[in-house]
Amino acid sequence: MTDDEHETTADPTGDEPAVSDGGTASDGGSIVDDDFPADGVPDTPHGDDHGLPPTHSIRRWFVTTNHKDIGLLYTVTALFFLIFGGLLALLMRLELWAPGADFLAAGSYNQAVSAHGLIMVFWFLSPLAFGFANYVVPLQIGAKDLAFPRLNALSYWLYLFSGILMGISFFQGSTFNGGWTMYAPLNMPVYTPDIGGTTTVLALILFVASATVGSVNFLTTMHRMRAEGMTLRRMPIFTWSILLTVWMMLFAFAALLAALMLLSSDRLIGTAYFAESSPGGAMLWAHLFWFFGHPEVYIVFFPALGAMAEIFQTFTGRRLVGRKWFIGAMLLVAIQSFVVWMHHMFLTSINLEIKTLFMATTIGISLPFDLMVFSLIYTMLKGKIRFKTPFLFGFGALVLFILGGITGVFLGAVVLDYTLRGTYWVVAHFHYVMVGGVTGLVGGLYYWFPKMTGRMYDETLGKVHFGMYFVGFNLLYFPMFLAWETPRRVFEYAPALTGWHQLSTVGAFLLGSSFLVMFYNLFKSAFVGEQVEGQPWDFASTAEWTVPSPPPLENFPGVPTYASGRLEFEDGGSAQTDGGAVHGKAAALPGSEVTETEHGGGESHASIWPFVLGAGAFLVLLGLSGLQRGYFPEGTMGGVHIGTAIVGGVLAFGSLVAMTREKFHGPEGPFGESWPFTTVENTKLGLWIFLASDVILFGAFIGAYVFSRVAHGWTDWHHLIPEAHVVLPGLINTYLLLTSSFAVVIAMEFAKRENRLGVVGSLVATVGLGVGFLINKGIEWQHLFHIHTEAFPAGWDPGTNIASTTFYVTTGLHALHVIVGLVIAGYMIFRAWGGAYMGDDEPIEYFGLYWHFVDIVWLFLFPLFYIV
């Protein structure tokens, strides 16, 4: 693979200090000043601190928007959830010491199993990876920060608050106790009536919101803001793994969001998506969940794979063998991951043809993995290994992953799965792969620890950790293969298997205690460890190692460029001290450096609003969790719930307004490489990416309708619908929305011609027509709710049958989109009245993108729900 040598990133040879010019690592503290014109910032509190309080101030962590701070927050929070989920696991293992519920109550065991799975998959594994991604990706691509720093902070706060909400659910009766896959109909209030179960679902919704905001942000950043010469082909392997991860997240999490919203509707309003009375209800859940769920397993695994590859390169002193192929294989897997989901449904009533098809795709997806595994192995063979802690964990992860992968292939075979499904074989399989992934990320934690803290961990303790971890891991999970006949999620098992389970429990405690060693080591080293320069590992070649540890807020001592094939910093210093134009390479990229200079000169990068918005959203959902069948509980509790939701709503709305009024500029780009979105400005691209996920959201809602209708019998559907449900209201609403779309287009034209009244007038028309749409819908719904016919003596409300459910919920989601649009448009009228947008039609255009999208969705809802 000689051509791989050309695809190196920071330093092709790897063994020299990577910063060959642009300053040495250690003077990083002062070089950040380069970005501020000397006369632009006369002793303001904002120097190189971006208006942020110092790191030892608590306030700093509430207002920060810097990617490195947020990376630390993610990492630390994720480790906290590791402890939370880990303690639940230890409780389970104690229960399984002997068959029967002799330690935990049966109900508590079910809660522990469900919450353990949810917490580990959602609140620990992915966020740990995103801690690294936040910290490392901007450094690796040569960006100063993410495209939308405040949204990045928002992602974090939504994540933290979703986790707190999950924790609260334990105290509302019980948390969700139907397993992490939340299969229907167990997920319905009939079976899991506790409010805590609902709260768990809502906590997941908040988590998905966080993930979606994060995906949009990362995708915009990684596509638009790469340094000159940092083409996709040259991108470091960890960054590649994150890029593919966020692409998968964007689409997969939208499907999960749809599933969770439908479930919330069932639990809060009393609709019938997953009810036993609905044909195909249980299958609908399985499809939606696993359409998300299979990509999710790669979403949690890819970052680990990326970290492993980086670690292998650094500690073998070799470029990854077959780097190009490795990336290609990851790309292939990312795509394939969306077409294998039914291998989780081999024991449901899906037909044999589709089972066979999905068995084939499943075998197909294991092939690219073989390639990646061989690439890692050859990298080791060709290089000279140094057995540092990160490498040990990386290597351990590879071994575990191979075992997990092989046992997965067993499960992918339909006939074998008939036997293995629902047993500990599955439990063992996915722990080998998933916790194998954790192993890789723990390697990443040791690997990037010196970068994040500026200090080295204790190597001996690191090795002790690995020893205990690896032995504990295998002692815990390998016996599960041998005791595979144990039924999953159940505390009963054949007494003959007791020995294996006791071994497992011993292993669990060993594994758990190994983390105590890690926490001790990392905590102590963070304060008293040996100080490191920029590059503590020989042979590390990616850009994060070319800057001091920890890097300064601005990251780089100049404008990073890879134009020459290796990392250099364009020296903007002399040009910028006189506050004038930027010379050299940067001058070829106007718009980037100029904005930066402008914002650097005294603008604050601190914002409390992401935190407040997160808190507001948290309170709204906490309040809503009390809803059942459309009603809040009687008495004081009801009042508390409603009050909480209102307070949260006010906070959330207020912080949104505050955020739009706050002066804040993120880095904009492009900085050189923006394929394939070179001419699409950041905000616009972010909006389009968001809309793409919204396509999946609506697509899944519509898909749920189509699926349910097929399950019922497509052409018999009209028996479920009253005669009074006619075409006309839908047609009128189609006219109204089309006209309001047209009005937005006209508003844009007026803005171009700087006609203020024209802009205001057309926006008022937009809002008026939108309001008309809602009123018309309201009248229609009222009428349908209260009809009295022979078939529907008690009206046709959301819970009447699956047809009414799909009708109200799908068009309801659309109505919510309309309402959001109207709020934005109302705000814009206010701004336009004050003279905004004259000659600057961009904000109107962006609003239009959203509004036309809402229009397009209706163009499909209209025929599906009113005509056919």
Added chain:
Amino acid sequence: MSRTKLYTAIYVVLFVLATAQAVVEQAGYLEESYWLAFWAIMVLSAVKAVVVAGWYQHLRWEPRSLTTLMLLGLLGAVALTVAASYSIL
């Protein structure tokens, strides 16, 4: 000015196509030949969607990558719907 005219013409076309969908139903084609009428109605919706996306959202004048992005989303949604529905036939 010609842009405004174009947008107005498009608006008229959209209006007419929406009406046509309702007409198909009113004229009883769904009873006569359900699936033919069904697909006719859906194709009309698709045409309208393409027109709105292409002109009102300006996708025509944007890089193809944006269109591809949206088509990827659409492809995912359609794959889910079709495969799931087929699986229970």
